[in-house]
Amino acid sequence: MPRQKRRKSSGNPCFPGGIPGGFDVIGDIAVVNIPAEYEDYCSEVAAYIAGKRKNVRTVLNRTASAGSDFRVPGFEVIYGDPRTVTVHRESGLSYMVDLKDSFFNPRLCTERMRVAAMVNGNEIVLVPFAGVGPFAILPAKRGANVYAVEMNPAACGWLRKNMELNDASGSLEIIRGDAHDIPDIFSTEFDRAIVPAPYGFEESLILSASCVKKGGFIHFYTFKRPSEIDGLRESYERSGFETVSVRRCGNVAKGVARWAFDLRKI
Numbered sequence: 001m002p003r004q005k006r007r008k009s010s011g012n013p014c015f016p017g018g019i020p021g022g023f024d025v026i027g028d029i030a031v032v033n034i035p036a037e038y039e040d041y042c043s044e045v046a047a048y049i050a051g052k053r054k055n056v057r058t059v060l061n062r063t064a065s066a067g068s069d070f071r072v073p074g075f076e077v078i079y080g081d082p083r084t085v086t087v088h089r090e091s092g093l094s095y096m097v098d099l100k101d102s103f104f105n106p107r108l109c110t111e112r113m114r115v116a117a118m119v120n121g122n123e124i125v126l127v128p129f130a131g132v133g134p135f136a137i138l139p140a141k142r143g144a145n146v147y148a149v150e151m152n153p154a155a156c157g158w159l160r161k162n163m164e165l166n167d168a169s170g171s172l173e174i175i176r177g178d179a180h181d182i183p184d185i186f187s188t189e190f191d192r193a194i195v196p197a198p199y200g201f202e203e204s205l206i207l208s209a210s211c212v213k214k215g216g217f218i219h220f221y222t223f224k225r226p227s228e229i230d231g232l233r234e235s236y237e238r239s240g241f242e243t244v245s246v247r248r249c250g251n252v253a254k255g256v257a258r259w260a261f262d263l264r265k266i
């Protein structure tokens, strides 16, 4: 049930510069992470968001960080319909997701388009950590044969649903499994791997790349401080990768950003 307003206030007392940390809109659900010092203002935050984004029917506040293996945070409903299932539209495709059981990050939309634009229709592409499918379905729609690996059974269910919703069934195979087992699962030599690894999964670069052919590409996502990037590039080179490009794509914590490394296996 929507949470009761704890404190009455007039006007908009909190956010002359916007809500700290901002908010995400996934389909018609807004997700916010209200800092402790503002927790008395949940109703005002929700009303502010709903006033700014007219398509929003529900506002969820994160109550626990996405610490689990499946990267799913805890939520409380602070505005509107008490529900967590929605359909998000991105790059002409639809993604259905239940935010209480599966991860989805709308902030990576541009990044997904950037990478998918590099994929040729005849490629075989590996996508570990596929979630509900945004990194996997886009290249499948470009005609590539995509193998998506995801460990969360609920996310696999949504991935299947989204594959059908977007008419990508002919070019996408879903493997429910642990990305650590990739070298044992596949004997395929992939042309490309798109690896949106969760925080701390550095080993998934080498594991995924072991199934990519020489000259093939790996798009690897990692969370680092800017001062670590030159050293990382050198360590990737020592491990047999050429860094084609590296770009920063979003801050995740104070001083820490998400980085996309486009690597070529030498």
Ligand SMILES: C[S@@+](CC[C@H](N)C(=O)[O-])C[C@H]1O[C@@H](n2cnc3c(N)ncnc32)[C@H](O)[C@@H]1O
Binding pocket: 069, 070, 071, 102, 103, 104, 105, 108, 128, 129, 130, 131, 132, 133, 134, 135, 149, 150, 151, 152, 155, 177, 178, 179, 180, 196, 197, 198, 199
């Ligand atoms: C950072 S999210 C990326 C999800 C998706 N690619 C996206 O952009 O929305 C990580 C995903 O990896 C999955 N995951 C976590 N550990 C895994 C593992 N060892 N093997 C396979 N999938 C895993 C989680 O369930 C989650 O869906």
